[in-house]
Amino acid sequence: MNASSAPVTASVVPPARVGDPVEAVDTPALLVDLDAFERNVARMAARARALGVRLRPHAKTHKSPDVALRQVAAGAVGVCVQKVAEAEAMVAGGIADVFVSNEVVGERKLARLAALAGRARLSVCVDDAANAADLSRAVLAAATTIDVFVEVDVGGARCGVAPGAPALELARAVDALPGLCFAGLHAYHGSAQHLRTDAERREAIGRACALAARTREQIEDAGIAVPLITGAGTGTFEIEGASGVYGEIQAGSYVFMDADYARNQPAEDSVFARFEHSLFILSTVMSRPQPARAVCDAGHKASSSDSGYPQVVDVPGATYAGASDEHGVIVLGVPGPVPALGERIRLVPGHCDPTVNLHDWLVGIRQGRVECLWPVSARGPGF
Amino acid sequence: MNASSAPVTASVVPPARVGDPVEAVDTPALLVDLDAFERNVARMAARARALGVRLRPHAKTHKSPDVALRQVAAGAVGVCVQKVAEAEAMVAGGIADVFVSNEVVGERKLARLAALAGRARLSVCVDDAANAADLSRAVLAAATTIDVFVEVDVGGARCGVAPGAPALELARAVDALPGLCFAGLHAYHGSAQHLRTDAERREAIGRACALAARTREQIEDAGIAVPLITGAGTGTFEIEGASGVYGEIQAGSYVFMDADYARNQPAEDSVFARFEHSLFILSTVMSRPQPARAVCDAGHKASSSDSGYPQVVDVPGATYAGASDEHGVIVLGVPGPVPALGERIRLVPGHCDPTVNLHDWLVGIRQGRVECLWPVSARGPGF
DSSP states (O other): OOOOOOOOOOGGGGGOOTTGGGGGGOSSEEEEHHHHHHHHHHHHHHEEEHHHEOOOOOOTOOOOOOHHHOOOHOOOOEEEEESSSHHHHHHTTTTTTTEEEEOOOSHHHHHHHHHHHHSSSEEEOOOOOHHHHHHHHHHHHOOOEEEEEEBOSSOOOSSOOOOOHHHHHHHHHHHHTTTTTEEEEOOGGGGGGGGSSHHHHHHHHHHHHHHHHHHOOOOHHHHHHOOOEOOOOTHHHHHHHHHSOOSSOOOGGGTTOOTTTSSSSOOTTTTTGGOOOOEEEEEEEEEEEEEEEHHHHHHHTTTTTTTBBOEEESSOOOOOEEEEOOOOEEESSSSSSOOOOOOOEEOOOHHHHHHHHOOOOEEEEEETTTEEEOOOOOOOOOO | SOOSSSSSOOGSSSSSSOOOOOOOSSEEEEEEHHHHHHHHHHHHHHHHHHHTEOOOOOOOTTOOOHHHHHHHHHTTEEEEEEEEEHHHHHTTTOOOOOOOOOOOOOOHHHHHHHHHHHSSSSEEEEHHHHHHHHHHHHHHHTTOOEEEEEOOOOOSSSSBBBHHHHHHHHHHHHHSSSTTEEEEEEEOGGGTTTOHHHHHHHHHHHHHHHHHHHHHHHHHHHHHOOOEEEETTTTTTTHHHTTTSEEEEEOGGGTTTOOOOGGGGGOTTSSSSGGOOOEEEEEEEEEEETTTTOOOSOOOTTTTTTEEEEEEEOOOTOEEEESSSSOOOEEOSSSOOOTTTTTEEEEEEEEHHHTTTSEEEEEEEETEEEEEEEEOOOOOOOO
């Protein structure tokens, strides 16, 4: 290695200490309102129980084994992740059942996945027969076994084989490969999560359910059992959960919520409407150059903007109007309550998953004090 | 600390080893084409010399002391950063002269900055007299001194006092405060960097130069020397550099370039046109669900999208058409060269600074081999 032998990153130091008042947390930082967080965890667990489906929350939202352990303690069967590196972090953090709800491609990654399957119950998606064969070779070499879900494209237009015959063909291939246990179908409709009206979401998920059910029927008609259909996210899980088709739901964002999900119009009597924002970017006003402008210290490197800018709480009439790398420009309602230089304001992230990925610590707050510091152990691009 | 005592992040492990062929680099990873990078460093250093201005490259682009050391070796006087945490990482990495080209607000940050001023030559911006007084108290408590630039808003509409009388008033305040050495004006016009035509950029920077020059005159007329006007970025540095007003240029992106800067129309005979893309996201095709669709493993968590999606190189006719957190959807020109499952493709980031911030390592490549691994030591939201 050249010049430096280890990554001494700037953010190894946490932005606070346990016991500190929230006023002592350095910014920008990610705060978790623990009361709201715990209510979210409990509400989702209760709803999954009421629906009669397994809950396997997606950990790509929080990338934190500490959060995952609390979800499992509330009744989750394990977690989903998207990357082998995330799976390794979750297993290292004590999660015994991890589903990589994604394809894993490449010899080096497959070898790591296969090795990890010797330390926890592991499952993974495939959407290609040659990839399934590579996976089989990897688990044989590692002397492990792995559960395999065939990913079916039920409308998301991302990964996955087409429903029906292509899925059957791949299920047959998986079923025949040593070391692989065909576990069912992964049928996640990602783009439906943010359809704004209940009617739009019901239509999209209705189609997904029909495609998943028909595919299961075709596979079972061919003599291969389909133990489980898994999928769903925070925007639609109540539809999949009540469908009789899905046996497991993968919602993740519900633990934190975000400004983009807040733009969804919830169905009547939906538990969705009762999830609370529990994740906040704590930011400091670092410049007050104009009466109607405050500049805060949270820009692109503290808050994602892929699903819109964060929303300002605490300051009525204020709008986060623009981000640069290290700055957020906030337009104030004037006259009105205006924050002074050095004042701290909370922002609700536009999109929780990529925002958490920018930070190294989740700072748990209760009654105005830092109760815990959870490292974002699975942070990073994930290889 | 609750549950975990240190952040064992997933990405402490580098994606390659020195000596590996590029084919062995795990993905997603950030590659630096060292030949192109070195040419960029040399071209900018030569241009600054020819213009007769000091070069102080902005390290918020790369967050890497290894890169900064090479810039200094080529003639840079030091680097700029935006955050105290970045300054600490640069000083720890051996950079002797660091300018925090931003306001630093809050007692804890000011104390760290003041302490750091005992280990390297430090400078910082102010745009508020009370903040300048806080800074003075911090350096007195640390028994250090610090150079202070008054930030003037010359068109960027972000931080900074108004040109003219407000800047004079603040310069007077700084000049009178113990421990602070008034060092001149920070006059950076960020939003001009990405104006697409030379005419637009010349107009915006022409106004900035006039405002900065007039402000200097007012301050010097009041008997306070203005040793330096500093500013400029990769999009406009040739204009400020030739203006006779600016004595120092702060361009940063030139070391890597990105897809957004590539949309600028360079002036004739501009060195800008000769900067090369030297930074690439290396990504693996992880799904080939349709003839015209490839899904790669670089989404929002591997590539910023605040200034547009990355561009696909290596595959003519291919477009990066959509990102989700861990996926990039690439639309292929069919018929045409189409990448197979597992094939690796390079992407040019849409915006280099926030993309680098998503990664822990820069993988230096020369002649198809990993020559060095540079940790992104100043990565993080920066507190």
